[in-house]
């Protein structure tokens with residue numbers, strides 16, 4: 324078995340990893356003295372989307388492929404639609420179409436970041452990593468901090484309602500179509516959202532403050548909790564500003580120096596490759612020019628806040644500057660800083676929603692455009708969890724002949740594995756009795772990345788954690804379940 | 810935690826989590842639900858196994874695509890009085906079952922050998938012992954264990970889930986009006 328290394332005598336498995344989206348597990352190998360010899364995050368499911376969409380009509384893609392993931396369906400919906408825009412020759416969408424899509428996307432960003440922070444991660448941050456596992460859930464948060472829980476629920480709802488108004492349905496909508504959008508926003512819908520905008524902005528500021536205060540108060544912990552150098556990848560606008568819906572690819576190194584910049588999305592293959600390893604269904608992307616060994620990178624909120632030159636909304640930009648000041652303008656390498664960066668984006672998203680709602684283009688009637696048909700198209704978007712790439716080829720009969728998807732979580736594969744290894748070495752190495760709370764540390768590290776293993780499962784699924792200790796001969800020594808036991 | 814409240818467990822097998830998202834879309838009613846029931850094993854808390862607890866209701870999202878899904882589903886059957894297939898994937902296999910029309914090797918080849926950005930000098934396909942075995946095809950839940958109810962939709966709407974849960978928890982017949990039944 325390839326996971327076993329010759330020196331390992333015990334194996335610890337965390338399965339399933341919980342409070343993340345999707346199916347996965349962590350395995351840790353220990354030697355005689357309980358030193359960690361290997362720690363890995365495995366993605367345990369495989370779906371095979373890329374193959375079985377072949378032969379389907381291309382216009383099905385935005386509704387079909389979003390079934391990869393019910394947590395960020397809008398991201399897949401829009402990335403597929405953007406790739407198909409290229410195929411139908413819609414090089415410039417009518418303003419109504421582009422802005423409706425942007426509104427959908429920022430609604431998605433708002434609900435997803437709120438969900439992750441409040442529903443999934445707040446128990447770790449509020450109660451501690453080794454709190455009673457029975458407490459580590461959003462209902463316990465609701466018990467102890469009722470206002471906060473209600474805010475989380477209502478912020479998520481606001482985002483979901485925006486998705487419904489733009490896509491037709493909260494989960495798996497149909498709004499974006501190749502070359503445009505199939506509805507605009509009514510005045511009544513607009514006014515409904517405007518009414519709650521100020522409240523949402525206040526709450527987003529509050530959530531951001533929790534994340535920022537948490538990081539600042541726990542700098543020592545954050546400094547030894549999955550704190551490592553890496554490259555970062557994101558889309559940025561032409562002027563270098565953060566743009567979550569559209570832009571060009573930029574990668575920077577750990578010092579903040581550019582590796583490439585303004586790479587056109589249609590040319591992503593010139594700069595990225597994905598390595599296959601036999602112990603995970605999730606591939607390991609890397610920057611081509613650097614190579615598989617050192618070319619790995621991180622994506623998502625931390626990468627975006629680290630790599631953009633600025634944010635074009637005032638409240639979030641002021642927060643970005645505070646964030647950057649902490650590391651003297653250099654990229655912040657801490658896994659735990661993801662939470663703070665994510666909340667900066669939460670605030671940015673609601674500011675963007677406000678801008679868009681005030682734009683009369685949303686009530687426009689010109690919703691779709693077409694041009695010269697092409698055979699191939701790439702759509703890239705910054706999904707809540709990071710850069711998401713959809714690439715299709717379509718034949719003359721309108722059938723998909725090739726589909727390549729690199730989902731956000733996949734880009735973070737090496738980064739998450741690095742975090743798991745670092746945290747295992749820091750907190751578990753040499754410890755005679757590995758407690759449930761210590762194992763939750765590993766999950767906290769994974770959760771910081773907000774992995775969507777559901778997405779990763781397309782080509783891969785679900786993360787729940789059981790710890791099993793084996794001796795060198797493979798006999799089960801002890802089994803401990805990470806999580807609650809009655 | 811009171812011992813008398815009925816317990817609800819949820820899991821996502823070969824699903825996309827959209828059905829779980831739809832459950833969260835009951836929004837504030839989730840706090841009401843927490844008054845009525847105790848949540849057991851679920852991806853949104855840290856209960857990872859049932860231990861020896863019994864649950865009144867188990868909500869299953871997704872069909873079965875690997876051996877681990879089958880084990881989990883059987884475990885749910887063993888510990889839950891009522892088992893509900895939530896959504897088209899659990900009920901019919903859904904989109905993941907599209908792979909049933911294509912040999913598994915072809916799916917693997919596309920993902921790990923032939924894709925335009927694949928870098929795989931050794932030509933190996935993931936097959937480590939840590940990875941659960943993939944089934945020959947994707948199965949709907951009722952082909953693996955007995956299911957008591959099926960809620961259609963992709964996903965069923967929050968109102969559909971709410972109406973069904975409230976009826977079951979208050980011992981009323983589950984009557985879903987037409988607008989709550991969608992097969993998308």
Ligand code: SF4
Pocket residue numbers: 390393494495823824825826827828870871895896897898899903904962963964965
């Ligand atoms: S039924 Fe639809 S929403 Fe539910 S898991 Fe399947 S694809 Fe996702």
